[in-house]
Amino acid sequence: MRQLKIPAAFVRGGTSNGIAFLRENLPPDREDWKEIFLAAIGSPDPNRRQLNGMGGGISSLSKVMIVEKSKTEGVDIDYTFCQVSPKDDWVAYTNICGNMASAVGPFAVDEGLVKPEGDEVCLRVRSTNTGVQFDTKFAIDDGKAAVDGNFKLPGVSGTGSPVRNEFLDPGGANTAALLPSGNIIDQLELLNGKKVDASLVDATLAVAYVIAEDIGITGKELPAQVDDDPHLMEQLEHLRCQAGVLMGLGDSLNYIRDNSAVVPKICFVTPPQNSPSLSGEILKADDCDFTARMISSGNCHRALPSTGSACIAVAARIEGSTVNRVARNTDDPSSDVRVMHPSGILSVTADVEKTNSGWYCNRVGVYRTQRRLFDGFVYVPASKVPSLIAAQKKLSEAAK
Structure with missing residues (x-):
């Protein structure tokens, strides 16, 4: 034809x-x-x-x-x-x-x-x-x-x-709330039965954040290393599906796996550390607030999704979250959040506050071309x- x-x-x-x-x-x-x-x-x-x-x-x-x-x-x-x-x-x-x-x-x-x-x-x-x-x-x-x-x-x-994109009142983009489970910290189970802390945050995008060391990796692996490790990818998918259930995106791990491949995403974070980049340059710990790798539809993202970077900046400002735990301390919550990823370091602005009813994000801004x-x-x-x-x-x- x-x-x-x-x-x-x-x-x-x-x-x-x-x-x-x-x-x-x-x-x-x-x-x-x-x-x-x-x-x-x-x-x-x-x-x-x-x-x-x-x-x-x-x-x-x-x-x-x-x-x-x-x-x-x-x-x-x-x-x-x-x-x-x-x-x-x-x-x-x-x-x-x-x-x-x-x-x-x-x-x-x-x-x-x-x-x-x-x-x-x-x-x-x-x-x-x-x-x-x-x-x-x-x-x-x-x-x-x-x-x-x-x-x-x-x-x-x-x-x-x-191009500056500023997302307005971005909480609950995929779910019912900025913290869909109602908690700053939830526990997810590894394939071996061990429990690890996770923060489930939905600001422009629903993402589950775990600490790299808790799942047995350094956090500075390059995307190909992550993609080519079947056990790690299985582990991350297992955690992602649990997070999806807790976020209300489905009622079973199988449902999330079969019907919700895009959200939630899963991301692992570490404190600032010197890390290799895709260009071969060594990125310096002093230039960032923390390091992150995010899985998107079965691949480790070569940078960070824009909405993923927005969400991670919001998570970094929520006291006690896994991202907040590993992030560099700051005395100025209005300062940019600097995130190291496989392609470099990006800066995100996040206006987040704790109100009488809980954590709330007014807006979050990112730059792109x-x-x-x-x-x-x-x-x-x-x-x-x-x-x-x-x-x-x-x-x-x-x-x-």
């Missing part, structure tokens, strides 16, 4: 790449999107290479974002994020993806959904996946989103024009997208 083409762009948002669609160029029924996204990205692929599509073989390079003008009062843009499994036959709409979120505003401006005035714009964006809203602020160059600049994002070569890499059409084999063919036929008949 022939191929079908759909208008799209391929963009980098932060340390992720993905396909960007205007909502109007997709079928009205979201149930029809799965087969399109799988075919376009090149999944499922048991080899995890996605050579038959636009994916890059790991979770951070296997993403789709959908953008449209918002009908919500006070909101400029609605943003839907889709995580596509590099290996299996599933897609998920459960989280925000803060990295791709940094490309949403620029994409909207460049596509003409928003007409900016002046040399800078601030847009309010709503995540349709979670309901969380965020302000995205970036420079404008000759009517389009600026690309050139001096901001260096760890994990991305070169420099670019910064973005760039449109190319645009035109993405092609999908017609044999892979019967629902798209049916939708196009229905529209064609309605137009007659």
Whole structure:
């Protein structure tokens, strides 16, 4: 059969790449999107290479974002994020993806959904996946989103024009609360039955945080070392599934494993220590507040998810949490949280306070860069997208 083409762009948002669609160029029924996204990205692929599509073989390079003008009062843009499994036959709409979120505003401006005035714009964006809203602020160059600049994002070569995303009231993005279990510390069980402390935090993203030494590792392992250790990956998945149950995302370990591969994520942290980076540079302990590695859809992230970095900064400000325990002490809770990850060190601002009703996050801000890499059409084999063919036929008949 022939191929079908759909208008799209391929963009980098932060340390992720993905396909960007205007909502109007997709079928009205979201149930029809799965087969399109799988075919376009090149999944499922048991080899995890996605050579038959636009994916890059790991979770951070296997993403789709959908953008449209918002009908919500006070909101400029609605943003839907889709995580596509590099290996299996599933897609998920459960989280925000803060990295791709940094490309949403620029994409909207460049596509003409928003007409900016002046040399800078601030847009309010709503995540349709979670309901969380965020302000995205970036420079404008000759009517389009600026690309050139001096901001260096760890994990991305070169420099670019910064995009600041500030997530508003981000607690409970995937669950019911900032601390979904109601506790600062919960206990999870290792495969050998030993109990370890964990903090289950949901600020833009639901994440379970454990201390690396408690699970028998140093915390400065590079992603390939983590991915290539089957026992460690099994251990982390076992902990993640327990956390998912405690966070209310499912009623059994099997349910979380089979139906919630994207959230919660699992992250291990350690106190500041000299650590190797993917570039070969040795990162210095004095330059960070703690070290972190996060697992995303079966891979150790090569940097940190943007929403993951937002959540970990919030966790660091919650007194007594596992992240707070390992973080460098500070006398200024308004100072940036500096997180060491496999690609470098990033800074996050987190406005967190303890209220009469418990811990609360007002906002959390991250900086990223973005760039449109190319645009035109993405092609999908017609044999892979019967629902798209049916939708196009229905529209064609309605137009007659």
